[in-house]
Amino acid sequence: xxxxxxVEVLRGELVESRHRGSVSVIDxxxxxxxxxxxxxxxxxxxxxxxxLQALPLVESGIADKYGxxxxxxxxxxxxxxxxxxxxxxAASMLAxxxxxxxxxxxxxxxxxxxxxxxxxAAKGKSPSALxxxxxxxxxxxxxxxxxxxxxxAGYVKAGHKVQxxxxxxxxxxxxxxxxxxxxxxxxxxxxxxAIPLPALAFGFARxxxxxxLSRACQEAARRIRQAVAKHPFMVAGTDRFDTKLMExxxxxxxxxxxxEGVYCATFPELGYGxxxxxxxxxxxxxxxxxxxxxxxxxxxxxxxxxxxxALAQPVIKNWNGxxxxxxxxxxxxxx
Amino acid sequence: xxxxxxVEVLRGELVESRHRGSVSVIDxxxxxxxxxxxxxxxxxxxxxxxxLQALPLVESGIADKYGxxxxxxxxxxxxxxxxxxxxxxAASMLAxxxxxxxxxxxxxxxxxxxxxxxxxAAKGKSPSALxxxxxxxxxxxxxxxxxxxxxxAGYVKAGHKVQxxxxxxxxxxxxxxxxxxxxxxxxxxxxxxAIPLPALAFGFARxxxxxxLSRACQEAARRIRQAVAKHPFMVAGTDRFDTKLMExxxxxxxxxxxxEGVYCATFPELGYGxxxxxxxxxxxxxxxxxxxxxxxxxxxxxxxxxxxxALAQPVIKNWNGxxxxxxxxxxxxxx
Numbered sequence: 001x002x003x004x005x006x007v008e009v010l011r012g013e014l015v016e017s018r019h020r021g022s023v024s025v026i027d028x029x030x031x032x033x034x035x036x037x038x039x040x041x042x043x044x045x046x047x048x049x050x051x052l053q054a055l056p057l058v059e060s061g062i063a064d065k066y067g068x069x070x071x072x073x074x075x076x077x078x079x080x081x082x083x084x085x086x087x088x089x090a091a092s093m094l095a096x097x098x099x100x101x102x103x104x105x106x107x108x109x110x111x112x113x114x115x116x117x118x119x120x121a122a123k124g125k126s127p128s129a130l131x132x133x134x135x136x137x138x139x140x141x142x143x144x145x146x147x148x149x150x151x152x153a154g155y156v157k158a159g160h161k162v163q164x165x166x167x168x169x170x171x172x173x174x175x176x177x178x179x180x181x182x183x184x185x186x187x188x189x190x191x192x193x194a195i196p197l198p199a200l201a202f203g204f205a206r207x208x209x210x211x212x213l214s215r216a217c218q219e220a221a222r223r224i225r226q227a228v229a230k231h232p233f234m235v236a237g238t239d240r241f242d243t244k245l246m247e248x249x250x251x252x253x254x255x256x257x258x259x260e261g262v263y264c265a266t267f268p269e270l271g272y273g274x275x276x277x278x279x280x281x282x283x284x285x286x287x288x289x290x291x292x293x294x295x296x297x298x299x300x301x302x303x304x305x306x307x308x309x310a311l312a313q314p315v316i317k318n319w320n321g322x323x324x325x326x327x328x329x330x331x332x333x334x335x
Numbered sequence: 336x337x338x339x340x341x342v343e344v345l346r347g348e349l350v351e352s353r354h355r356g357s358v359s360v361i362d363x364x365x366x367x368x369x370x371x372x373x374x375x376x377x378x379x380x381x382x383x384x385x386x387l388q389a390l391p392l393v394e395s396g397i398a399d400k401y402g403x404x405x406x407x408x409x410x411x412x413x414x415x416x417x418x419x420x421x422x423x424x425a426a427s428m429l430a431x432x433x434x435x436x437x438x439x440x441x442x443x444x445x446x447x448x449x450x451x452x453x454x455x456a457a458k459g460k461s462p463s464a465l466x467x468x469x470x471x472x473x474x475x476x477x478x479x480x481x482x483x484x485x486x487x488a489g490y491v492k493a494g495h496k497v498q499x500x501x502x503x504x505x506x507x508x509x510x511x512x513x514x515x516x517x518x519x520x521x522x523x524x525x526x527x528x529a530i531p532l533p534a535l536a537f538g539f540a541r542x543x544x545x546x547x548l549s550r551a552c553q554e555a556a557r558r559i560r561q562a563v564a565k566h567p568f569m570v571a572g573t574d575r576f577d578t579k580l581m582e583x584x585x586x587x588x589x590x591x592x593x594x595e596g597v598y599c600a601t602f603p604e605l606g607y608g609x610x611x612x613x614x615x616x617x618x619x620x621x622x623x624x625x626x627x628x629x630x631x632x633x634x635x636x637x638x639x640x641x642x643x644x645a646l647a648q649p650v651i652k653n654w655n656g657x658x659x660x661x662x663x664x665x666x667x668x669x670x
Binding site for chain 1: 456
């Protein structure tokens with residue numbers, strides 16, 4: 001099945017590039033609200049499920065045991081830009097578990113945010129694993145291990161208790177088995193399991209509503225959503241899509257990017273979960289698709305609508321600030 | 336017409352993302368050697384035609400008048416990474432025409448190369464227009480204007496003599512009219528004209544062989560190809576695809592990336608020109624496609640083949656250096 005064109009990138013009035021994709025929107029009963037393209041194809045959710053991966057940390061009471069703050073819980077769900085506040089919060093989480101940066105097994109890279117990388121270089125510094133965009137999630141994993149007196153060493157491996165716990169939490173909320181055959185290794189070295197978009201969307205419908213979850217898991221999901229809504233900077237960073245959208249809409253839309261063009265979201269007031277993928281792995285396309293769905297589903301005030309429209313169908317300016325093109329989202333998503 | 340999948344990106348053994356595209360390979364007589372996908376769709380060549388845009392500078396004798404060196408001629412064809420040698424050569428070209436950075440109308444951005452951007456920041460400096468990846472092309476345009484005592488001011492505009500000269504050179508070598516209706520504005524503010532891939536490929540077949548060109552244009556094409564083959568660093572930069580491929584193959588393959596997934600090339604020994612586009616605008620896909628075509632068409636020694644194979648179907652490693660996936664190029668391109 002050929003997925004349809006969902007985002008076009010225009011230069012002048014000509015279509016220069018085109019992105020195909022698939023979209024699944026599911027309600028908390030598991031019913032299909034919207035389905036576009038081949039949604040049965042299994043997709044690695046990558047970082048789009050970090051909030052679900054953080055559920056055991058909160059549900060277990062370990063987040064409270066260590067006194068994790070809301071901005072730290074938001075960081076546990078983040079693909080952050082490696083700005084100073086992100087690195088500091090990751091260090092604080094580790095310190096609360098009696099650990100430090102040496103425990104992180106995510107690897108080191110320069111801050112994902114170009115300006116943050118240059119700012120670090122301008123100070124004559126090099127990055128540490130705290131700057132890895134996944135450091136908050138990994139600090140959460142280390143808290144999860146230490147909270148039950150488990151040695152965190154090797155916590156990224158599929159056989160470690162941390163990953164077994166996280167895998168079970170993902171299977172529970174998505175209702176989809178996570179098989180060894182469909183296991184890949186993520187950029188930060190933890191396992192990632194390919195499942196269909198509707199299962200991911202169903203998981204996010206439940207994350208957004210609590211439907212069908214234990215009381216403790218409901219509370220954990222609510223706490224995570226509220227923490228991110230209060231600290232949208234911590235989940236991404238300066239000028240990032242997720243931060244801008246959640247600064248605008250607060251708890252009305254929880255959205256999270258994953259690598260290779262995956263996006264997940266929940267719109268709690270509607271009881272919907274969303275999962276989508278750009279076939280080609282493009283983040284620009286996935287962002288435009290997600291913003292289109294926000295326009296499609298949520299009632300927005302005029303100024304909110306204008307701000308989300310600018311995320312869905314941005315004008316493209318060149319290095320001299322001249323308008324040279326724009327994005328166009330497929331009507332199926334937008335209207 | 337749906338373009339076929341030409342590059343797949345695997346995580347573990349599962350296909351995570353897929354890129355469609357179209358390819359045209361044309362010989363110097365204009366005959367089709369290879370055609371994949373919808374090649375009649377008009378494509379903005381963007382920076383992939385910089386070498387053709389540099390023809391008037393050399394053909395007119397102005398490059399010699401100003402004593403431009405081979406590395407400067409290579410820079411005139413470059414989408415460079417903004418490393419110190421690139422910025423210095425652009426400044427030198429401008430000085431030879433009695434001008435300086437203030438004349439550049441390409442706009443300013445941080446070096447395209449992340450390491451170069453951080454190195455600049457580490458020195459406490461900000462970028463100038465010399466760091467714009469197009470600064471060499473623009474310095475060449477300014478030389479072209481000054482060489483005939485034309486005021487370079489406004490040289491980026493379609494109505495300026497520089498752009499009229501460049502447009503005529505592109506129309507001549509590609510045999511394809513460049514219409515106002517299919518004019519877009521490029522990232523560096525000059526016009527870019529959408530034409531079909533076979534016309535682009537034909538232009539590069541002639542650029543590689545001189546067939547059907549005036550003696551002066553033949554000489555200019557040869558000089559540009561040799562200059563780039565001698566200075567492949569100047570046309571791109573550290574760890575860049577074009578630099579690596581031409582360091583390996585010298586004059587046997589002239590290749591040049593453009594924005595939004597466009598690539599052009601010529602293999603002079605075969606008399607072929609190549610033009611391709613990844614539908615979604617992805618550079619990673621366009622690079623893999625081009626490397627696949629090099630493997631397809633050129634006879635290579637074992638070590639050369641292994642090096643090009645690593646560009647076509649690279650292994651993907653994560654931040655810990657663990658192998659997590661790989662690229663797979665469609666057999667149509669590769670074999």
